[in-house]
Amino acid sequence: MDVFANSAALAALLLSGQAPQQQTPAAPQPVACLAVPGAGVDALMARIAPADQAVTEVFAGVGASDITDHQLTPAERALVREVLAGLPQLHRDILHHHLRRLNFLDLQPGSGSALTRVVNPGDASLQFDITLKASLLHDSLTDFLNTKEQRLFVDDGSGFSIGFDAGDSDALTYILLHETSHVVDQVLQLTASPANRFGAGIWEDPRILAMPHADSLAARTPFRRHPPVPGRHAPAYYQSLSNSPFVSFYATAAASEDLAEAFAWEQLHTSQGQRLTLTVRDSEGLPLFAYAPLETEPARRRFAQVQTFIAQYEQACRVASSRMRSGLPSADETTGGRL
Numbered sequence: 001m002d003v004f005a006n007s008a009a010l011a012a013l014l015l016s017g018q019a020p021q022q023q024t025p026a027a028p029q030p031v032a033c034l035a036v037p038g039a040g041v042d043a044l045m046a047r048i049a050p051a052d053q054a055v056t057e058v059f060a061g062v063g064a065s066d067i068t069d070h071q072l073t074p075a076e077r078a079l080v081r082e083v084l085a086g087l088p089q090l091h092r093d094i095l096h097h098h099l100r101r102l103n104f105l106d107l108q109p110g111s112g113s114a115l116t117r118v119v120n121p122g123d124a125s126l127q128f129d130i131t132l133k134a135s136l137l138h139d140s141l142t143d144f145l146n147t148k149e150q151r152l153f154v155d156d157g158s159g160f161s162i163g164f165d166a167g168d169s170d171a172l173t174y175i176l177l178h179e180t181s182h183v184v185d186q187v188l189q190l191t192a193s194p195a196n197r198f199g200a201g202i203w204e205d206p207r208i209l210a211m212p213h214a215d216s217l218a219a220r221t222p223f224r225r226h227p228p229v230p231g232r233h234a235p236a237y238y239q240s241l242s243n244s245p246f247v248s249f250y251a252t253a254a255a256s257e258d259l260a261e262a263f264a265w266e267q268l269h270t271s272q273g274q275r276l277t278l279t280v281r282d283s284e285g286l287p288l289f290a291y292a293p294l295e296t297e298p299a300r301r302r303f304a305q306v307q308t309f310i311a312q313y314e315q316a317c318r319v320a321s322s323r324m325r326s327g328l329p330s331a332d333e334t335t336g337g338r339l
Contacts, residue, residue: 031188031316032316033319033321034096034097036093036096036097041084044095044102045077047102048077048080048101048102048103049101051101052101052119052129054117055103055117055131058115058117059105059112060110062110063110063112064107064109064112065107066106066107066108068105068106068107069105069106070104079137079170080102083172083173084176086173086272087267088271088310088314090309090313091180093317094180094187095180097125097187098127098128098183099128100129101129101130102129103131104131104132104134104137105131105133106135107134109135113136113148114132114136114178116129116131117131130176132175136171137172139170139171140169141166141167141174142164142166142169143171144174146162146164148250149164150162152222152228152229152249153229153230153231154229154230154231155231156231159231159282159283160232160280160283160288161281161285162231162278162280163281164276164277165276165279166274166275166276173268173272174264177267178260178261179260181259181260181263182260185256185259186256191258191259197305198255198259198306199259203258205255206254213245216244217240218238218241218244218249223249223250224253234288235280235288235289237249238289239289241293242291243296244298245299245301245302247265248261248265248293262303262306263306265293265294265299266306268294269294269303270303270307275294276292277290278291278293
């Protein structure tokens with residue numbers, strides 16, 4: 001349901017040894033173009049609205065308090081507009097069809113920062129509300145990641161520390177990429193399908209990891225309902241993660257989170273040049289382990305799969321546009337909705 005507010009969505013483990021060499025898995029069958037003629041970012045901005053009571057209750061249930069709707073300032077609206085405009089065409093097109101509301105909430109922090117919620121489960125055309133903590137409009141990506149990651153570890157007296165460095169990037173771009181990828185996933189049934197190619201060889205079903213990932217050391221984090229990890233074990237856990245197909249510990253929570261993380265980080269890294277490093281330091285501040293999560297060989301293979309899927313969709317839209325200009329039937333009229 002959510003990238004950060006749904007603490008119950010915990011599932012998955014990490015590979016602790018060297019990941020076997022393999023070719024980039026095939027991307028799922030491409031989807032016919034869903035573009036809405038004439039629809040632009042203004043149409044999505046118009047869906048910014050107050051949150052339902054049910055949404056505030058979810059945030060209250062994970063520890064948030066003093067919850068009120070946030071009224072965007074002109075500068076904040078400009079930032080949201082810029083981020084929405086920068087989403088992949090696939091995401092924007094699906095949002096035009098399936099986003100009901102985009103909400104921002106002022107609140108005293110609990111454990112939730114963002115929530116993607118189906119408002120009409122069971123209906124033929126799913127509608128979603130995406131709700132974000134308003135402070136994300138001003139948070140840096142570095143601070144956001146460090147705050148979230150610290151919840152996985154407990155002070156054991158070792159003095160070990162964990163730190164991400166994402167440069168001066170904002171958190172909002174990552175958050176919206178991740179949350180809107182949940183909408184894409186649910187609308188297209190990518191991870192729910194038994195033929196989930198994004199999870200081939202990784203997930204047995206949406207919650208259960210395939211071997212050897214299920215025997216991973218890095219599986220034993222709070223994202224798998226394990227206790228927080230003693231700080232002295234952080235180097236071994238990140239070594240495990242660096243050799244796994246997962247771009248983050250959060251990606252191990254469930255197949256849906258794995259896909260949302262892969263889509264979000266692929267777009268940040270490939271399309272926006274995002275760099276990210278993780279360093280574990282000892283009590284003297286000396287580095288014990290460091291790596292670049294977006295540049296490992298397993299991450300590159302997953303990103304290539306995402307790139308192919310998005311590129312196929314954009315090509316489908318170019319073909320559809322050309323056919324429309326030529327007065328020919330669209331692809332979904334001739335193929336039943338898929339290419």
